[in-house]
Amino acid sequence: MKERFERARKFIPGGVNSPVRAFGSVGGTPVFVESATGCRITDADGKEYIDYVGSWGPMIAGHAHPRVVAALQQQVGKGTSFGTPCELETELAQRVCERVPGVDRVRFVSSGTEATMSAVRLARGFTGRDEVVKIAGCYHGHVDSLLVNAGSGVMTLGIPGSPGIPEALAGLTRVIPFNDVDALRQVLEAHGKNIACLILEPIGGNMGVVPPQPGYLEACRELTREHGVTLIFDEVMTGFRVSPGGARTLYGVEPDLVCFGKVVGGGMPVGAYGGGAEIMGHIAPDGPVYQAGTLSGNPLAMRAGIETLDLLAEPGVYDKLEQVGAKMQQGFEDAAREAGVAACVNRVGSMLTGFFGEGPVRDYDAAAVCDTKRYAAYFHAMLERGIYLAPSQFEAAFLSTAHGDAELDATAAAAKEAMQAIAR
Numbered sequence: 001m002k003e004r005f006e007r008a009r010k011f012i013p014g015g016v017n018s019p020v021r022a023f024g025s026v027g028g029t030p031v032f033v034e035s036a037t038g039c040r041i042t043d044a045d046g047k048e049y050i051d052y053v054g055s056w057g058p059m060i061a062g063h064a065h066p067r068v069v070a071a072l073q074q075q076v077g078k079g080t081s082f083g084t085p086c087e088l089e090t091e092l093a094q095r096v097c098e099r100v101p102g103v104d105r106v107r108f109v110s111s112g113t114e115a116t117m118s119a120v121r122l123a124r125g126f127t128g129r130d131e132v133v134k135i136a137g138c139y140h141g142h143v144d145s146l147l148v149n150a151g152s153g154v155m156t157l158g159i160p161g162s163p164g165i166p167e168a169l170a171g172l173t174r175v176i177p178f179n180d181v182d183a184l185r186q187v188l189e190a191h192g193k194n195i196a197c198l199i200l201e202p203i204g205g206n207m208g209v210v211p212p213q214p215g216y217l218e219a220c221r222e223l224t225r226e227h228g229v230t231l232i233f234d235e236v237m238t239g240f241r242v243s244p245g246g247a248r249t250l251y252g253v254e255p256d257l258v259c260f261g262k263v264v265g266g267g268m269p270v271g272a273y274g275g276g277a278e279i280m281g282h283i284a285p286d287g288p289v290y291q292a293g294t295l296s297g298n299p300l301a302m303r304a305g306i307e308t309l310d311l312l313a314e315p316g317v318y319d320k321l322e323q324v325g326a327k328m329q330q331g332f333e334d335a336a337r338e339a340g341v342a343a344c345v346n347r348v349g350s351m352l353t354g355f356f357g358e359g360p361v362r363d364y365d366a367a368a369v370c371d372t373k374r375y376a377a378y379f380h381a382m383l384e385r386g387i388y389l390a391p392s393q394f395e396a397a398f399l400s401t402a403h404g405d406a407e408l409d410a411t412a413a414a415a416k417e418a419m420q421a422i423a424r
């Protein structure tokens with residue numbers, strides 16, 4: 001793999017097209033994948049791994065699902081991009097609107113980043129306000145306004161999280177901790193008149209998995225409504241994964257706008273944002289808030305999304321996802337306990353994180369004190385044993401309907417050995 005990585009680094013910054021793939025926080029050389037099927041990936045040297053990254057979430061039905069592959073093969077011969085409406089867009093939009101209560105209209109884009117960026121612009125256009133409140137540790141793609149210092153655990157003015165983001169823009173973003181109703185109340189009471197939106201992952205997924213505490217999402221809904229602030233749920237990770245209607249149906253809290261990505265494209269580049277008819281009526285061409293995309297609603301991407309959502313509509317799918325998630329959690333917890341390694345798991349259905357720390361992990365600060373060195377050692381011990389986990393402590397493991405008992409038993413056995421090895 002080293003030679004491949006060296007070659008990639010000659011032509012691609014850091015050798016990767018998205019930074020976390022470079023193994024920076026665990027060390028070593030990234031796995032170059034040649035092919036993937038079901039819950040398994042095969043690297044360029046022919047070594048097979050059980051995959052718990054699933055392309056960071058989209059592959060909920062497993063890699064190269066025969067139905068998705070057949071749909072794509074059928075579509076590719078009909079043309080790959082039209083730049084004019086095709087009915088596949090309506091087909092996927094109808095499925096989204098029917099599954100997610102409160103979404104009357106949905107606009108497709110090509111990535112999760114585009115979805116959150118567009119939703120924030122819409123919220124600003126709709127409210128006529130400029131400021132944004134985000135949550136420390138929530139990631140919404142590399143949108144300028146949302147890429148402020150997420151490490152801050154306190155209410156603060158945004159600080160640029162990356163060179164290239166003007167301070168004037170970052171200064172419009174206020175960061176508060178997750179699961180902290182008081183912090184939200186304070187920021188809204190002090191600045192509510194200037195705040196366009198609160199954007200959050202309803203289940204934190206990018207500081208590792210961190211579920212909302214009971215009542216937290218309800219408080220977000222109530223307080224934002226009180227202050228005329230648009231509530232945006234970023235369900236790029238959780239949408240169609242944690243329940244048919246995502247976190248909003250799981251917890252019964254309805255935001256004004258919701259963002260999707262990953263699963264909705266079934267492994268093709270798709271994002272989406274949607275909401276009620278009134279707010280979505282402000283998007284061009286119905287309204288004045290401009291947003292567009294040459295490849296938006298791409299027919300291949302729509303086909304993969306339609307097929308994936310149809311697979312998820314089959315009976316028993318979410319029960320199965322819950323079962324495989326629970327089994328993986330059990331395997332990790334047993335292995336840690338037997339080896340005497342301090343660890344805890346946060347899980348919602350088929351997404352989970354095993355944290356190397358006592359926990360509980362309820363926000364970014366609690367996640368940040370976990371033992372990342374130990375995670376790196378565990379990651380490599382698992383990789384050696386043919387288990388491909390996310391190359392960072394602060395990510396989720398994603399399971400799919402393709403994970404079965406055989407794979408989960410093999411993973412639990414590997415976890416036992418790996419925990420013993422890192423406990424020494």
Ligand SMILES: Cc1ncc(COP(=O)(O)O)c(C=O)c1O
Pocket residue numbers: 056111112113114116139140141142201205206234235236237261262271
């Ligand atoms: C919650 C959330 N929002 C937005 C994004 C950005 O999506 P994309 O990488 O497709 O731009 C991600 C990506 O991981 C995400 O997890």
